Amino acid sequence: MWWAATMPRDNVGTQRNAPLPRAITRLSIVADAPLFAGLATHCYGVATGDGVLIVDPPSQRAAALDQIEAAATAPIRAIVVTHTHPDHIGGVAALHERTGAPVYGHPAAQPHLAPHLPFHALHEGDQFAGWQIWQTPGHRADSITLIDEQERIAIVGDLVVGSGTVVINPPEGDLTDYLTSLGRLRAASLRMLLPGHGPVVVDPAALLDYYIAHRLQREGKVLAALGATPATVEALLPLAYDDSDPALYPLAARSLLAHLLKLEAEGRAVRHEAGWSTVL
């Protein structure tokens, strides 16, 4: 399934090789089941007063775990999952076996992790090792973001990615929630976002404005494609995604459905057995 990003092309507001904050190390590791061949997931190591947090270990391969342990500047005390897509949690159980570190994440993340893992739920507003926790659904309902308010940086998982755009795949993805989460991040005046894929975001406002505008522009095209006669998603695709490579239509179909569900919830589109129409 389509769990992550993206068309691998760098976004506005990003910078390859931007220096990371002092307390943070980043490893790019190809997950055991990557979405696109060679598209790595970033695994962050965060130094705290009491050891290192590992965010999103992507792979259970011994070489990947060796790399994570070698890069840790202090004992690994905790494993944090930003959301439970396979390319972000592939190494969680194996890293726990090696280090004994407990696992932290959104309360809804636990059922998607191995049942024997010691798990601690992180809730909205929690302070965790100097980071504030936000629940930021949209890409997945169990998404969290870690915010360092003093440094004005955030570890965002797949809420945004440094390359391309994020797939919103219903029902686990929800476009209304997603736009709310983006808007919330936009209002936070951060100076750096550390995404799960692609380069560092050094101008969060520019990237988030672009992301939000991109979705609203697409929404306009979806609305324009709808008519009085119900049409299927497949029939609407070439209209609403006329700027996209047809090879990406399977992905675009999920995004289109996400748009239609948002419009339906807002009373701006109607679902029929034969497809989708405008409100008459």
Ligand SMILES: [Zn+2]
């Ligand atoms: Zn994801």
